[in-house]
Each structure stands twice: as C-alpha cells, then as structure tokens.
Amino acid sequence: MTRRRTGRRPGDHSAREDILDAARRAFGERGFAGATLRAIAADAGVDPALVLHYYGNKADLFAAAVRLPLTPSESFAFLEPVDRDDLGEAILRLVLAIWENPATLAAWLGLIRSATTDDDAARLLRDLVTSVIIDRMGELLHLDDADAAYRVSLAGSQIVGLGIARHVLRLEPLASAPTTELISAVAPTLQRYLTGVLQ
Amino acid sequence: MTRRRTGRRPGDHSAREDILDAARRAFGERGFAGATLRAIAADAGVDPALVLHYYGNKADLFAAAVRLPLTPSESFAFLEPVDRDDLGEAILRLVLAIWENPATLAAWLGLIRSATTDDDAARLLRDLVTSVIIDRMGELLHLDDADAAYRVSLAGSQIVGLGIARHVLRLEPLASAPTTELISAVAPTLQRYLTGVLQ
Numbered sequence: 593m594t595r596r597r598t599g600r601r602p603g604d605h606s607a608r609e610d611i612l613d614a615a616r617r618a619f620g621e622r623g624f625a626g627a628t629l630r631a632i633a634a635d636a637g638v639d640p641a642l643v644l645h646y647y648g649n650k651a652d653l654f655a656a657a658v659r660l661p662l663t664p665s666e667s668f669a670f671l672e673p674v675d676r677d678d679l680g681e682a683i684l685r686l687v688l689a690i691w692e693n694p695a696t697l698a699a700w701l702g703l704i705r706s707a708t709t710d711d712d713a714a715r716l717l718r719d720l721v722t723s724v725i726i727d728r729m730g731e732l733l734h735l736d737d738a739d740a741a742y743r744v745s746l747a748g749s750q751i752v753g754l755g756i757a758r759h760v761l762r763l764e765p766l767a768s769a770p771t772t773e774l775i776s777a778v779a780p781t782l783q784r785y786l787t788g789v790l791q
Numbered sequence: 792m793t794r795r796r797t798g799r800r801p802g803d804h805s806a807r808e809d810i811l812d813a814a815r816r817a818f819g820e821r822g823f824a825g826a827t828l829r830a831i832a833a834d835a836g837v838d839p840a841l842v843l844h845y846y847g848n849k850a851d852l853f854a855a856a857v858r859l860p861l862t863p864s865e866s867f868a869f870l871e872p873v874d875r876d877d878l879g880e881a882i883l884r885l886v887l888a889i890w891e892n893p894a895t896l897a898a899w900l901g902l903i904r905s906a907t908t909d910d911d912a913a914r915l916l917r918d919l920v921t922s923v924i925i926d927r928m929g930e931l932l933h934l935d936d937a938d939a940a941y942r943v944s945l946a947g948s949q950i951v952g953l954g955i956a957r958h959v960l961r962l963e964p965l966a967s968a969p970t971t972e973l974i975s976a977v978a979p980t981l982q983r984y985l986t987g988v989l990q
Contacts, residue, residue: 708907708959718960738964745962746976753952760907761917763944765937777945777989781980790976 610636611643615657620712624654624719651724658703658716661696662686664724671732679732680747680783681775687751688771691759701759704752721748733786746785754778809835810842814856819911823853823918850923857902857915860895861885863923870931878931879946879982880974886950887970890958900958903951920947932985945984953977 614635618627629650633640647653652663667686674682690696706713722741725748730740754774757763769777784790813834817826828849832839846852851862866885873881889895905912921940924947929939953973956962968976983989 705907708904708955714960718962721960721962741962742964742968745956745965748962749952749956749965750949750980751952752955753948753950756907756951756955757944757948761913761920763917763920763940763947765941766944766948769941773990777984781949781983784980785976791972 607636607638607642608646611638611646611653612657615653619654619657619716624650624716625723629653651720654716654720659699660703661690661693661699664720664728668728668732676733676787677783679786680781681779683747683751683782684775684779685771687755688774691755692771697759700755704755704760721745729786743786743790746790747782750778750781750785806835806837806841807845810837810845810852811856814852818853818856818915823849823915824922828852850919853915853919858898859902860889860892860898863919863927867927867931875932875986876982878985879980880978882946882950882981883974883978884970886954887973890954891970896958899954903954903959920944928985942985942989945989946981949977949980949984 611632614632615627617635618632621627627650629643630640632653633643636643643653647656648663648665652665654660655663670686671679671682690700703713703717707717708714721744726737726741726744729735729744730737733740733743735743758767758769766774810831813831814826816834817831820826826849828842829839831852832842835842842852846855847862847864851864853859854862869885870878870881889899902912902916906916907913920943925936925940925943928934928943929936932939932942934942957966957968965973
C-alpha cells in the first residue's frame with residue numbers, strides 16, 4: 593500500500609487508527625447506542641475533541657470504523673435539497689453509485705454479509721438504522737418517528753434485497769440491467785414506501 | 792428424534808437418506824443444472840425410478856436435499872388457480888406462512904445465509920430460480936422467458952430483503968407488523984413487478 597499523507601503531522605495516522613480501533617471495540621461490545629465518544633477517546637488515549645475533529649459525530653465515526661461506503665452525513669447532504677417526491681429515485685441513485693464502485697460495493701456487501709450471519713453485527717446495523725437513518729429521514733419526510741421507521745425499513749428491505757439479488761445471487765437479467773432500467777422499475781417502489789399510501 | 796414410519800419396508804428410510812446424501816453431493820459439485828437424477832440414483836445405489844417415486848422431480852429433490860420449506864411443486868399448486876391480478880398477494884401470503892412457522896423460517900434463513908456467504912450455495916439458488924421458478928412463473932404470467940426472468944427477480948429481491956429486514960435485522964416496527972399491514976404495503980410492489988408497467 594502506498595501512503596500519500598503530505599502536510600500532516602507524523603502522529604496523525606496512528607491517532608486516527610487508534611480511534612478507529614477503539615471505536616470498533618466499543619461498538620462491538622456495547623452496540624451503537626451504548627458506545628460513547630468519551631469512552632472511545634479515553635480508550636484511544638486522545639482528547640474527545642480530537643475524535644470530533646477527525647470524525648464529526650458518532651454516526652460518521654461508526655461509518656469509518658466499519659468502513660461504510662458513505663457516511664450518514666454525506667448521504668443526507670446529498671438528499672437534503674431533493675424534492676420530497678423525488679426521494680425514491682435520489683436514494684436509489686445514491687445506492688447504485690455505491691454498488692458501481694468495486695471498493696464501496698465490497699464494503700456494502702461485507703456489512704450485509706456480517707449482519708446476516710452475526711447477531712452482534714445485525715444489532716449494530718439495526719441500532720444505526722434506528723438511531724440515525726430513521727431519525728434523519730423522518731425530518732426529511734416530515735413524518736413522526738413510528739411512521740418514518742415503518743416506511744424507511746420497507747424501503748431498506750427493497751434496497752438490501754436488490755443488492756443481494758444483483759450482486760450476490762447475480763440473478764439475470766437483473767444483475768446486468770442498466771441503471772436507467774432499474775430506476776424505472778424500483779424507484780417507484782421506494783417512493784411509494786416513503787411517501788405513498790400503504791394501507 | 793422419534794420416528795413414526797409405520798407401513799413402510801425397513802429398507803425405505805435408508806434408501807431415502809442415501810438419495811438425499813447423493814443429491815446434496817451432486818448439487819454441491821455440479822450445480823442444479825449439471826446434476827442428473829440418473830447420476831444421483833447411481834451414486835445412491837438405487838434405481839432412477841425410485842428417486843422419482845420418492846421425490847417426483849429434480850426441483851423437488853433439490854428442495855428436500857437442502858430442506859427448503861416448500862417444494863416448487865407445492866408452491867405452484869397453490870399459485871396455479873390464483874387470478875393473475877392477485878398473484879402478488881398470493882405469493883406474499885405463501886412467503887409469510889413460511890416465515891410464521893419457526894421450523895420453515897429457520898430453513899429459509901439457512902438458505903439465504905448460505906447463499907449470501909458461499910459462492911456455491913449462491914450458484915445453486917440462482918440455478919434453481921433460473922431453471923424452475925422463472926420458467927413456471929413465466930407460464931403462470933404468460934410472459935416470454937426474458938421478461939419473466941426480470942420480473943421474477945425483482946419480486947424475489949423484495950421478498951429476500953423483506954425476510955432479512957424482518958427476521959434477521961429485526962427492524963421495528965416492520966419486524967412485528969401484522970400480516971394484513973404487510974400485505975397492504977408489499978403486495979402491490981410484487982404485483983407491479985410481476986404484471987405492471989416497469990418502464
């Protein structure tokens with residue numbers, strides 16, 4: 593691996609790595625809700641302010657620790673200006689972009705594989721969805737918590753299943769369907785789950 | 792385990808088990824398409840007619856060998872009389888019934904877990920979907936093969952994702968949503984994938 597870390601102090605790399613190691617331990621042992629930035633900083637032997645400086649917030653630190661392809665902050669920055677009626681398509685485009693890059697696809701598949709085979713990983717993913725994604729999506733959609741949770745988990749179920757069918761089972765012609773075709777087929781499903789009539 | 796196998800000859804149990812063992816080896820080594828009933832019978836040391844007598848056809852033998860909750864024949868016997876416009880709901884009810892029984896849920900989850908973590912299991916599941924399910928669904932829906940394959944894999948992606956969200960990640964309130972609520976939310980998705988406008 594080549595390292596190009598010009599302009600940083602020599603100690604930075606190891607402090608960042610120490611924080612990520614401490615974060616992985618804390619999330620693994622106490623779950624997303626139970627882990628605190630203060631305890632992670634103490635374990636890494638750094639000031640909590642440095643954790644915030646490097647990783648912004650607990651959700652983005654989690655994303656970095658488990659190598660999520662995109663931090664929640666990045667995702668929501670992309671979704672924030674989108675019209676409510678176009679969110680289904682915007683979310684699908686975001687997900688398809690993650691899957692199109694082999695490195696971020698591998699990270700996404702790793703997360704899904706561990707969550708389907710390991711109870712602790714499943715709990716972590718559930719915690720993250722519950723305490724970050726549903727919360728922020730609820731704000732974007734102007735929904736109360738229970739409604740947002742139901743709608744977001746339905747949309748999430750379609751996204752997880754699509755990723756598995758396309759990239760794990762590689763069901764044809766779904767696996768090699770062009771982006772535009774998938775968007776026509778699946779974006780209306782996500783849009784209906786998020787804002788449509790479900791009863 | 793208690794055995795209640797009255798009225799059968801003493802040799803039956805072991806012949807059935809020998810066939811299943813041979814089938815698991817054959818499917819594992821050669822995939823669903825490559826395995827033949829003749830080779831499985833030879834490996835088990837029985838006549839091919841006995842394999843057909845016990846398991847009906849290759850797809851149902853596969854279902855028995857990997858302990859699928861329902862054989863393809865049983866599923867299609869249930870779906871055959873259903874009106875084309877009600878297939879989304881009928882398929883979802885079939886799947887929800889599989890998930891409601893702890894034993895068949897465990898078999899379903901086992902299949903999904905192995906397919907998401909093991910390339911051979913993924914290939915087997917893909918083969919089965921391609922050579923049995925898509926074929927029969929195409930007949931039910933009066934679609935040509937390519938269109939049936941696309942529509943069935945889209946519906947399959949939603950079903951796989953729903954099962955994972957509900958029973959592996961246990962996202963609430965989706966995980967404890969009553970059947971009627973789930974049918975209102977998800978059956979229209981399946982119906983649109985199977986018979987609706989996708990472009």
